[in-house]
Amino acid sequence: MRLGRGAATTYPGSLVHSDAILIEGSNMAECHPVAFRWVMQAKLRQPNPATIMHADPRFTRTTAMADIHAPIRAGTDIAFLGGIINHVLNSKRWYDEPFFQEYVKTYTNAATLINPDFKDTEDLEGVFSGLGPYKEGKWGLNGFIGQYVSKTWQYAGTAVGEAGRSAATAQSGEQGVQSGQPGAAQQPVSGKPPYDDLVKSLVPPPATTDPTLQNPMSVFQLLKKHYSRYTPEMVANITGCPQDQFVRVADTMLNNSGPDKTSAICYAVGWTQHTYGPQMIGTAALLQLLLGNMGRPGGGIVALRGHATIQGSTDVPTLYHSIHGYMAAPSILKNHETVADYLKTETLATGYWANTPKFFVSYLKSVYGDAATADNDWGYAWHPRITGDHSHMPMMIAMAEGRVKGMFAVGQNPAVGGQNAGFQRKALANLDWLVVKDNFETETASFWYRSPEIQNGELSPESIKTEVFFFPSAQVGEMEGTFTNTQRLIKFHHKAADPPGDARSDMWFTYHLGKRLKQLYAGSKEPRDQGFLNMTWDYEPDPEEVANWRIKDEPSALKVIREINGFVTGKPDQHLAGFAALKADGSTTCASWIYSGMYPKPGIENLRAASRNPAPKTAKLNGKELTGAELSWGFAWPANRRALYNRASAKPDGTPWSEAKAWVWWDPNMPDPTTGKPGQWTGLDVPDFALAKAPSAKAKPGATGLDALSGTDPFIMKADGKGWLFAASGLVDGPFPTHYEPIESPAPNLLYPKQQSSPVLKRWDIDGNPRAQPADPQFPYVLTTYRLTEHHLSGVMSRWLPWLAELQPELFAEISPELAAEKGVGNTEYVRISTPRGQIVAKALVTRRMQPLTVNGKTLHHVGLPWHFGYQGVVTGDVTNNLALMVGDPNVTIHEGKAFVCNLEKA
Amino acid sequence: MDRVVLSRRGFLRLSAGGAALGGLAALGVDLRPAIVRAQALRLQNAKPYPSVCPYCAVGCDTVVWSANDQIVNVEGDLRSPINHGNLCPKGAAIYQLHVNPNRVTDVLYRAPGGDSWQKIDLDKALDMVADRVKKTRDATFVEKSDDGKTQMSSLEIFSLGGATIDNEWNHLQQKLLRGLGIVAIENQARI
Amino acid sequence: MAQQSATPAATTAAPPSATPAGGTPVPLASIPPASAYAPPGAFPPEPLGFYTDTSVCIGCKACEVACKNWNGLSSRNGGVNTLSGDSYDNTRRLDGQHWRHVKFIEQFSEDRTNGRWLMMSDVCKHCVQAGCLEVCPTGAIMRTEYDTVVIQADVCNGCRDCIGACPFGVIDINPVNNTAMKCTLCYDRLHRGMEPACAQACPTASIQFGPIAELKQRAQARLEQLKSQPRPESRPEPRLYGADESFLGGLNAFYLLDDEPEVYGLPNHPALPSQHLPANVGLAAVGAVGVGLLGLLGLRKRRMDEFAAEARAEQISDRGATDPGMTLGSDEEAPHA
Numbered sequence A: 001m002r003l004g005r006g007a008a009t010t011y012p013g014s015l016v017h018s019d020a021i022l023i024e025g026s027n028m029a030e031c032h033p034v035a036f037r038w039v040m041q042a043k044l045r046q047p048n049p050a051t052i053m054h055a056d057p058r059f060t061r062t063t064a065m066a067d068i069h070a071p072i073r074a075g076t077d078i079a080f081l082g083g084i085i086n087h088v089l090n091s092k093r094w095y096d097e098p099f100f101q102e103y104v105k106t107y108t109n110a111a112t113l114i115n116p117d118f119k120d121t122e123d124l125e126g127v128f129s130g131l132g133p134y135k136e137g138k139w140g141l142n143g144f145i146g147q148y149v150s151k152t153w154q155y156a157g158t159a160v161g162e163a164g165r166s167a168a169t170a171q172s173g174e175q176g177v178q179s180g181q182p183g184a185a186q187q188p189v190s191g192k193p194p195y196d197d198l199v200k201s202l203v204p205p206p207a208t209t210d211p212t213l214q215n216p217m218s219v220f221q222l223l224k225k226h227y228s229r230y231t232p233e234m235v236a237n238i239t240g241c242p243q244d245q246f247v248r249v250a251d252t253m254l255n256n257s258g259p260d261k262t263s264a265i266c267y268a269v270g271w272t273q274h275t276y277g278p279q280m281i282g283t284a285a286l287l288q289l290l291l292g293n294m295g296r297p298g299g300g301i302v303a304l305r306g307h308a309t310i311q312g313s314t315d316v317p318t319l320y321h322s323i324h325g326y327m328a329a330p331s332i333l334k335n336h337e338t339v340a341d342y343l344k345t346e347t348l349a350t351g352y353w354a355n356t357p358k359f360f361v362s363y364l365k366s367v368y369g370d371a372a373t374a375d376n377d378w379g380y381a382w383h384p385r386i387t388g389d390h391s392h393m394p395m396m397i398a399m400a401e402g403r404v405k406g407m408f409a410v411g412q413n414p415a416v417g418g419q420n421a422g423f424q425r426k427a428l429a430n431l432d433w434l435v436v437k438d439n440f441e442t443e444t445a446s447f448w449y450r451s452p453e454i455q456n457g458e459l460s461p462e463s464i465k466t467e468v469f470f471f472p473s474a475q476v477g478e479m480e481g482t483f484t485n486t487q488r489l490i491k492f493h494h495k496a497a498d499p500p501g502d503a504r505s506d507m508w509f510t511y512h513l514g515k516r517l518k519q520l521y522a523g524s525k526e527p528r529d530q531g532f533l534n535m536t537w538d539y540e541p542d543p544e545e546v547a548n549w550r551i552k553d554e555p556s557a558l559k560v561i562r563e564i565n566g567f568v569t570g571k572p573d574q575h576l577a578g579f580a581a582l583k584a585d586g587s588t589t590c591a592s593w594i595y596s597g598m599y600p601k602p603g604i605e606n607l608r609a610a611s612r613n614p615a616p617k618t619a620k621l622n623g624k625e626l627t628g629a630e631l632s633w634g635f636a637w638p639a640n641r642r643a644l645y646n647r648a649s650a651k652p653d654g655t656p657w658s659e660a661k662a663w664v665w666w667d668p669n670m671p672d673p674t675t676g677k678p679g680q681w682t683g684l685d686v687p688d689f690a691l692a693k694a695p696s697a698k699a700k701p702g703a704t705g706l707d708a709l710s711g712t713d714p715f716i717m718k719a720d721g722k723g724w725l726f727a728a729s730g731l732v733d734g735p736f737p738t739h740y741e742p743i744e745s746p747a748p749n750l751l752y753p754k755q756q757s758s759p760v761l762k763r764w765d766i767d768g769n770p771r772a773q774p775a776d777p778q779f780p781y782v783l784t785t786y787r788l789t790e791h792h793l794s795g796v797m798s799r800w801l802p803w804l805a806e807l808q809p810e811l812f813a814e815i816s817p818e819l820a821a822e823k824g825v826g827n828t829e830y831v832r833i834s835t836p837r838g839q840i841v842a843k844a845l846v847t848r849r850m851q852p853l854t855v856n857g858k859t860l861h862h863v864g865l866p867w868h869f870g871y872q873g874v875v876t877g878d879v880t881n882n883l884a885l886m887v888g889d890p891n892v893t894i895h896e897g898k899a900f901v902c903n904l905e906k907a
Numbered sequence B: 001m002d003r004v005v006l007s008r009r010g011f012l013r014l015s016a017g018g019a020a021l022g023g024l025a026a027l028g029v030d031l032r033p034a035i036v037r038a039q040a041l042r043l044q045n046a047k048p049y050p051s052v053c054p055y056c057a058v059g060c061d062t063v064v065w066s067a068n069d070q071i072v073n074v075e076g077d078l079r080s081p082i083n084h085g086n087l088c089p090k091g092a093a094i095y096q097l098h099v100n101p102n103r104v105t106d107v108l109y110r111a112p113g114g115d116s117w118q119k120i121d122l123d124k125a126l127d128m129v130a131d132r133v134k135k136t137r138d139a140t141f142v143e144k145s146d147d148g149k150t151q152m153s154s155l156e157i158f159s160l161g162g163a164t165i166d167n168e169w170n171h172l173q174q175k176l177l178r179g180l181g182i183v184a185i186e187n188q189a190r191i
Numbered sequence C: 001m002a003q004q005s006a007t008p009a010a011t012t013a014a015p016p017s018a019t020p021a022g023g024t025p026v027p028l029a030s031i032p033p034a035s036a037y038a039p040p041g042a043f044p045p046e047p048l049g050f051y052t053d054t055s056v057c058i059g060c061k062a063c064e065v066a067c068k069n070w071n072g073l074s075s076r077n078g079g080v081n082t083l084s085g086d087s088y089d090n091t092r093r094l095d096g097q098h099w100r101h102v103k104f105i106e107q108f109s110e111d112r113t114n115g116r117w118l119m120m121s122d123v124c125k126h127c128v129q130a131g132c133l134e135v136c137p138t139g140a141i142m143r144t145e146y147d148t149v150v151i152q153a154d155v156c157n158g159c160r161d162c163i164g165a166c167p168f169g170v171i172d173i174n175p176v177n178n179t180a181m182k183c184t185l186c187y188d189r190l191h192r193g194m195e196p197a198c199a200q201a202c203p204t205a206s207i208q209f210g211p212i213a214e215l216k217q218r219a220q221a222r223l224e225q226l227k228s229q230p231r232p233e234s235r236p237e238p239r240l241y242g243a244d245e246s247f248l249g250g251l252n253a254f255y256l257l258d259d260e261p262e263v264y265g266l267p268n269h270p271a272l273p274s275q276h277l278p279a280n281v282g283l284a285a286v287g288a289v290g291v292g293l294l295g296l297l298g299l300r301k302r303r304m305d306e307f308a309a310e311a312r313a314e315q316i317s318d319r320g321a322t323d324p325g326m327t328l329g330s331d332e333e334a335p336h337a
Helices: A012-017 A036-044 A077-089 A092-096 A098-107 A196-200 A219-226 A232-239 A243-255 A277-290 A339-346 A352-371 A377-382 A392-400 A421-428 A506-521 A527-534 A557-565 A817-823 B039-043 B094-098 B122-140 B167-180 C062-071 C131-135 C161-165 C197-201 C212-227 C305-312
Strands: A020-024 A051-055 A068-070 A263-267 A300-303 A406-410 A433-438 A467-472 A481-484 A489-493 A571-575 A618-621 A624-627 A664-671 A678-683 A781-786 A812-815 A830-835 A838-846 A853-855 A858-860 A862-866 A900-906 B004-006 B012-014 B047-052 B061-067 B070-076 B107-110 B118-120 B142-144 B150-160 B182-186 C048-053 C101-108 C115-122 C141-143 C149-151 C172-174 C179-181 C207-211 C239-241 C253-257
Touching (some): A012 A036, A012 A263, A012 A300, A020 A077, A020 A243, A077 A219, A077 A243, A077 A277, A092 A098, A196 A339, A196 A352, A263 A277, A339 A377, A352 A377, A352 A527, A392 B182, A406 B122, A406 B167, A467 B122, A557 B167, A618 A678, A812 A817, A817 A900, B039 B070, B070 B094, B070 C062, B167 B182, C062 C101, C062 C197, C131 C141, C149 C179, C207 C212, C212 C239, C212 C253
Parallel strands (some): A020 A263, A406 A433, C048 C253
Antiparallel strands (some): A481 A489, A618 A624, A664 A678, A830 A838, A830 A900, A853 A858, B004 B012, B061 B070, B107 B118, B142 B150, C048 C207, C172 C179, C239 C253
16 A cells, blocks of 8 residues: 555565565465475575564464564554664664665655654554544445545645555545545546546646755654654563664664665555554565565565465455456545546646546446447446445344344355354344355354254254255366465466366356346346346357367356456457556457456467466676576466566666665666567666666656656556655544554553544444443453464365364464463363353463563463354364454454453363 | 265265265275385376466476376476476475365255255256355345445455466456446455 | 485475566466476485474474375374363374374473473384384385385284384374384385475475485585574574484485474484384473473373274275275386385
């Protein structure tokens, strides 16, 4: 949200180039062991080994390999990282080394002036200017406890918008601000394709800057003030991390950043699952911008995602708030009535998002095909609108209230994985029908006869009126398709065998369900059915695609990929070569603009997602041949770029910052392939920049799109081309990350005593979801949940496999010997862990890897629980998520699963 | 329909006469024989198919070997710049994700208030689901919001899942549901 | 037969050098031939083995599962198991079904200022002087052209002599076929030009496979690197274990240890049964290790009889029905011993 795309900025393989690696919010060695190979290679590099740091409450298999362990209380990472920012801004090195000044002044919005009415948390005791009450609409489950009117957060004298990866709740319209264009000039426009005048009308005045960074309303000065009280003492008091350990981490990051050094940060859901999760990641982005690590080899932020295509399922969104390619889902909460309204609301006139009309019209063509015409506004009136937060937790609450009748659970197991899982299982009993599709009989499929609620008599099979269907699934080797991994790399997997019996691919299920529904609706004259009847739905396999297999009606993955990639309307054999080919006049059909280019020509031999050529890109620099990214192994969106924002790997003048860290640079002699004119960006990756735009190019005043950005603006998705130290829009809970306590915390907010937790978080005060008050003496311990190497998620893909089951066979609670002694518990003895939501039993694993911390002068214990266990499978155990609270971060409604409170007693 | 009953131990089993359903789940027995020799023979007539690990998002490249429509081996792809043939224990167990007696291979149906699973025909089951989707959608569809805006959606059907499933399924699922006006679509990727 | 060097892929950080792709992707979507992954030729005969650098082991257990996957090994009790309480080690020991075993040793001072979590993937040592081979009455245990030690299941009569003869407690009866079993260093894969499954899977190159001579050089270099790093005075020096001929003629699966061998449950002076020394590490004294060591090393002393009893109780049926090409007594090329 500070950089422009919702994706890892770099890839794990780039970590071999790192001089220091901070792993925080992640147990990388355990949860991503094979990505950790690159960390180990950096550590073993001779000469100049990298320093590995791990900030985590526990001593894990990652810590075992780290040079520095900073033990911190779960949920206090913003205090920790904010402390590093303060340390950097108070250091001599940061001011003496010209690199930092040049990078930050040129590539970030440090110099930009902010609205004079802006008030920081330092001025208002923990909240930003503009806080007010939240008013629920008809849907009623958005859950916010407050909301900001963020006008004062804007750039002085203008406004800068954010699209694509702005807060889901802003995209959806739940929060009335922050997404799309920020309300620039509204001169009348035709609203007709290709919408050029519409985009032009949205161009805002340029921002005012102070290149000396001295103006008190400059982003830089505001930033300095915001973190000025995040001192080592404060960090130690909040996080429990000893001061010297904290300072070692901060110094290591600072000293290993510079023109010839880069530091990387790796995170995972240890950062995301908080009521301020996106802000935690934002703190890391902010730090990496200050240290000049973004867009450079061995630098940046590695997001370690946990599901095979969790990136893909966000890009190709099975998410309520967005449609393909990070466009906002049409919503009744915004001005989305017509295509022109939608485009006026969502298009950023400057930066690459100025192309939104092309993306949106091509998307509508992919849905409604020939029926989408300029005359009928591309069929947009058929497209459904959202009405509020329809994400996981609100939907389960709606289900508990009887407002949801049917459900598909496909490859997801909320009976174990859902927060406050007991509540969620009981909600399932309110459904009329439930379809579960999985490889094994999951806890969700069997909730009606095996759940704890059945065992304890709260529910009985007779009382549950839900019809349940279980469809067995094909596995990865039994179907064709693509996954998008954590580095945005799309890769195709081939089918090696038919699935057994009636097991079918998930695509088969949805395709054939769609065909049946088409038959059921055939001939309907109802207006509400016309969109569905016009929806294109033809993925019949070519005979050769199924010739070798028993299952002959498997839909064609290649035809689906063609629709995602895009083609010339009416000519499906003319695939689009990339998103640059998109048009806003209906002449191109493309579901996902960001995936365009993965399949530029028909035939699997041309499917770049299936290419498996390991040869790396090479390039000559000063006569020396350098080796870069493996560009022919799969296809990374966008446009096969492997490290994002890589324009920043070169100085403003286009030459590499250093030979050691060369990645992408300007070659003034290389001819541009399209125009033949000399001058092109080149290097070891696909440049994430307009190829022929010289470093000296000036921004064109009043222009739209990339013309509005200069040759030194590396963040091309941002309306101002800058990395955002200050997020003027896009986030609903503040432009700077601020330390708040988790909603359930044993400690007061030492920085802002009057503002314990986020003033705008989402919570649902309903029966069955009670929470502990701050410093509740009944629940004195911090509970954190996590994964083990040997298991996966809710265990469906691991607890049914004997090879994995035997490796971690039972649920355990990791506690320190100190806590064990207090409670009279021996190793492997049973303990009962309780929260206001419920209690579970686990075996104690007593270990000095768990360490009591001193927080605010008091001893604090953590209890660690893996969350892989459930009541089905070869090995079983109590459901850890029975303990968790349904509470949401205000930007994306992610739950707070990594830091809440509990009690523990000998069972 | 074969009737499936709950055994005393609560594991899924078929009543007398039924084929093994859920295999040896109750015993958790792994059917693979232990032998020392001749594993390489598996590869003799097998074909390698480039594939990708379905667990975490590192995206390790794998090779799935199969012969006669049977998967015989899965291991890391040595040529891969992602993992150079390496795997973690989960990736190393992909074979058992496929060849596993605990897999369910029939469609199961549980009637409202019922106390057992029944095996049902795949086509029939799909017809039944299509019928339920249509009934619920038609009964709950809203064309205009209270303030007169175009809404064209039903909020009473919820689809959960996707982060573990191919992009192509994600595309079809969101397209079908949005095509029908179903907007409560969600997966594991809430950030 | 293709001649190829036994350089393990797990240690090659850089991708294979090939024609530079330039900026233009070269689609290679067609399915590669089997020879791309399993070359038709065998490794040339020379001593091959494992060098295990315990200082980089992350305890992921990929080696355990990759071994089971390739060798078709079942799980004890079909995977139903209990929590050992001994750190993250629930495998507990090597036996006929577990040919790799990752050990976890927690060493933490009470105030946590000095803490380590050591991990080590244990395996058959493929001793140059192998006690098991010496005592085997049927000739089922043979020395291969790679200087490794392999038990031929179809010759083994299950007499158990080798179990007691192993100074490391490596061998046990596999309850599925009731023969003595252990690591073969993937003898069958070596004949395919494929490195052993565990070494290929290992993400951090803790397990390295190759010609013994080359491995020893690599281990020596790593040892020197480790010794040059600062360490607390009280901490024992890192060392190589089994890389020279000081016992059993040397180990073809040797180790770099970051502490005394006993800490890892390895005997300090393993010896052949003919030398009337303790038969296995389980009976050997395990010294007090580390400060405040919580790991219940005593568990490791438990011998396998009780587990073997459990394992024998397993019910195996329908074996092989879903598993083509995996039947006992098939015609793999005879070992040219």
